[in-house]
Amino acid sequence: MTIDDQHTNERPLVEVRNLQTAFFTEKETIRAVDNISFDLRAGDTVGIVGESGSGKSVTARSLMGLVEKPGRVLQGSSVRFNHLETVQEFSKKFSKRTVVVDSVAEQYDGSMTDLFGHESVDITPQFFGYEKPESVPLADILAAGYGDKLGLVDANDCIFITEGDTDTIQDGFVEITRLSGEPQRQMRGGRIAMVFQDPLTSLNPVYTVGNQIKEALRLHQGLKGKEATQEAARLLDAVGIPDARRRIKEYPHQFSGGMRQRAVIAMALACEPEVLICDEPTTALDVTIQAQILDLLTDLQEQTDLAIMFITHDMGVIANISDYVNVMYAGEIVETTNVERLFSQPKHPYTEGLLQSIPGAQTGDRLTTIDGNVPTPNEPATYCRFAPRCPKAFEECEHVHPTATAVSTDVEDHTVACLLYPEDMDTTAAVEHHQNKSEQTTVDTPQSSMEVNQ
Amino acid sequence: MSRWEYFLKRLLLSIPVLFLVITFLFIMLRLGPIDPVAARFGPEATGADVQRMRDRLGLDDPLWEQYLQFARDLLLFEGQSWVVQANRPVRAVIYDTAGPTLWLGFWAILLPLFIGLPLGFYAGLNPNSWGDYVASIGGIVWLAMPNFWLAVMLLAVLRQTDGGGWFGFDWYQLGPELRSITGTPNLDWYSISNVSVFDIVSFPMLTGMDWGAFAVDIKFILPPALVLGSASMAAELRIGRTAMLETINSNYVITAKAKGLKQRVIVWKHVFRNALIPLVPVITNEAFILIGGSVIVEEVFNISGLGRTFFLAVIQGDLPLAGSLLFMFTLVIIFLNILQDFLYTIIDPRVGYER
Numbered sequence: 001m002t003i004d005d006q007h008t009n010e011r012p013l014v015e016v017r018n019l020q021t022a023f024f025t026e027k028e029t030i031r032a033v034d035n036i037s038f039d040l041r042a043g044d045t046v047g048i049v050g051e052s053g054s055g056k057s058v059t060a061r062s063l064m065g066l067v068e069k070p071g072r073v074l075q076g077s078s079v080r081f082n083h084l085e086t087v088q089e090f091s092k093k094f095s096k097r098t099v100v101v102d103s104v105a106e107q108y109d110g111s112m113t114d115l116f117g118h119e120s121v122d123i124t125p126q127f128f129g130y131e132k133p134e135s136v137p138l139a140d141i142l143a144a145g146y147g148d149k150l151g152l153v154d155a156n157d158c159i160f161i162t163e164g165d166t167d168t169i170q171d172g173f174v175e176i177t178r179l180s181g182e183p184q185r186q187m188r189g190g191r192i193a194m195v196f197q198d199p200l201t202s203l204n205p206v207y208t209v210g211n212q213i214k215e216a217l218r219l220h221q222g223l224k225g226k227e228a229t230q231e232a233a234r235l236l237d238a239v240g241i242p243d244a245r246r247r248i249k250e251y252p253h254q255f256s257g258g259m260r261q262r263a264v265i266a267m268a269l270a271c272e273p274e275v276l277i278c279d280e281p282t283t284a285l286d287v288t289i290q291a292q293i294l295d296l297l298t299d300l301q302e303q304t305d306l307a308i309m310f311i312t313h314d315m316g317v318i319a320n321i322s323d324y325v326n327v328m329y330a331g332e333i334v335e336t337t338n339v340e341r342l343f344s345q346p347k348h349p350y351t352e353g354l355l356q357s358i359p360g361a362q363t364g365d366r367l368t369t370i371d372g373n374v375p376t377p378n379e380p381a382t383y384c385r386f387a388p389r390c391p392k393a394f395e396e397c398e399h400v401h402p403t404a405t406a407v408s409t410d411v412e413d414h415t416v417a418c419l420l421y422p423e424d425m426d427t428t429a430a431v432e433h434h435q436n437k438s439e440q441t442t443v444d445t446p447q448s449s450m451e452v453n454q
Numbered sequence: 455m456s457r458w459e460y461f462l463k464r465l466l467l468s469i470p471v472l473f474l475v476i477t478f479l480f481i482m483l484r485l486g487p488i489d490p491v492a493a494r495f496g497p498e499a500t501g502a503d504v505q506r507m508r509d510r511l512g513l514d515d516p517l518w519e520q521y522l523q524f525a526r527d528l529l530l531f532e533g534q535s536w537v538v539q540a541n542r543p544v545r546a547v548i549y550d551t552a553g554p555t556l557w558l559g560f561w562a563i564l565l566p567l568f569i570g571l572p573l574g575f576y577a578g579l580n581p582n583s584w585g586d587y588v589a590s591i592g593g594i595v596w597l598a599m600p601n602f603w604l605a606v607m608l609l610a611v612l613r614q615t616d617g618g619g620w621f622g623f624d625w626y627q628l629g630p631e632l633r634s635i636t637g638t639p640n641l642d643w644y645s646i647s648n649v650s651v652f653d654i655v656s657f658p659m660l661t662g663m664d665w666g667a668f669a670v671d672i673k674f675i676l677p678p679a680l681v682l683g684s685a686s687m688a689a690e691l692r693i694g695r696t697a698m699l700e701t702i703n704s705n706y707v708i709t710a711k712a713k714g715l716k717q718r719v720i721v722w723k724h725v726f727r728n729a730l731i732p733l734v735p736v737i738t739n740e741a742f743i744l745i746g747g748s749v750i751v752e753e754v755f756n757i758s759g760l761g762r763t764f765f766l767a768v769i770q771g772d773l774p775l776a777g778s779l780l781f782m783f784t785l786v787i788i789f790l791n792i793l794q795d796f797l798y799t800i801i802d803p804r805v806g807y808e809r
Contacts, residue, residue, distance in 0.1 A: 064712055189714030196712075201705040205804055206727050216713050251803045264709070271713060 012039035047322030199261035210248025258289035533774030555759035561679035566687035574694025597688035
């Protein structure tokens, strides 16, 4: 294995950092996704779970670049696509939008401390997870969109080369939040494909299923005519649709719900993506079909090493399919861990509540639920958004915003955003810990200075 | 049931409809307060003349005989006009007057289709933009003007432009020259002659075109066609906008976007065809309105077409002519309905399937 290969293997395929997506309505600003970070790795499935309105779908759409007006991804957000082949291909096609980070660093004569002192940079090094300004990589600042005002990069630069130069690219990333136009179109489907919630309406009723799959094949694999038809039939066969040769000539309304979802998955696979985002793909289906679709996704992942981001509100589905789980609540990720730990040792009161709400696991006459609804996140979080519904809430929860913290100092793979943790601190110390951390990292963005990060 | 079986079934269903229409027309015309003899002779006619005329027109025959005669005449277009063009065969009257109406109707369908629809689609693709506001408000204003009023106003304005006038252009002189802006179009710009192949079959073919006269006739028909098509134009604009908006926000369009398709392909392949589905009945239904509208517009613009002839036939008690014209209008409407179903079966594969 060469050094370059190691690099790509070490780094996650997709790094989501401080993603914020807000909807600017006349009445209020809704922070549908409020500063979340997570990773997607090839061959792994990351589940995102939460109630309706917790920001799951907006997260998916932010990754696809499908957030529509009046919503937009805010400055400071970064979604990196660390796929070397894509970076090499895109830098050739879109050389004008490619930036070599090292040469930007050479041009920039100030120090990193000056950079953070600049009036247009309203963040601290802690925002990127570093203590000192000089240890923050320049790429992080450029990716988060702070290089535009400083004159370091152009507003539509979106391909960043971090090692090597334009001819010999050794490492780099495509910054998804800065994509627009043609590279964005090529990113969609071809690199990141998406399967939507409602299979009944996500196929165009006036074209045959085969036509719609072939469209993707032609776009992303350059297949035409007979070849495309054969490949489309093979894909339908691969997702478990019997008699595929005949079925490709049929219209979506001749398919049942489960069949349609399989067809939609086949269509997504026809794009040969690296990442597959599934936005509640099984919610509209009955339980047996649901299980079949989940098995199908697992099989496909084994064959193609897909990174899957799976959104659902169904804890049972999450247990079945994911390797890692992010629990979302009101636009924030409140708990992140691997699936075994989540179900054996849930830490956040919200996760506990969700697990207790699974009907099958309950005894007694009445079902236990979490009282109340998800609040609309329409102001910056200066408190715990779950506190009003939390059985363990105490006074500080109203005043201190919990930040993602390791459950205890000896557990690495489990973070939770709750004032009760870390476990090995007493409550007062923990509250102080969160308070310090949140003061350091909070982006103090008055609404007027919020910029489109594209 | 396949879509073509469905279409065939639809076609066969129109036969009983035709007979219902014939019966209904007969009852309506015979029960109405219309006395063709009085219309022909005037109220001062003497008893003997009236009786002779009643015999000649067969008004005293048994009702079922009259009905059979009526039905036969309608189906074969064989009746004779009683009053309007007395004793001329209905077929000849229709032949003379159909041309100008067809010419008017053709342009009255074409104008909205190629102005209203594109404007509506543009507005739907750019919702809440200035273009959208202008098109939508223009559509409402246009819709609010009834065609009898619009016809008179348009005539008045165009007349004013004779020899310059207020607007700085002379409609009479602009492009091909016109002597009058009302009257019947000549429609003599084509020549058709029978072409025979090896002396076995002969069929009529277009053998010559007078482009100058053609241009004159187009210019001549534009104002009345614009008036006649005005309501359709506005309706198509508004429904086109809604259909476009609805389709552009549907899930399959987002799926297409997520697939990485180009915006051009999304609009022309995925949006356009779906947006057309709700527009098909709108467009064909407007053709019905044209039939009613042509009566008024032909009267105002003094075009001797089917609408005007029908109006005369009804007020003068010309039962065979009025009946035949109504029957022909019915045929047109049935044909348009079938056309509508045909377009549906082509555009929307879901039509005809029983679930």
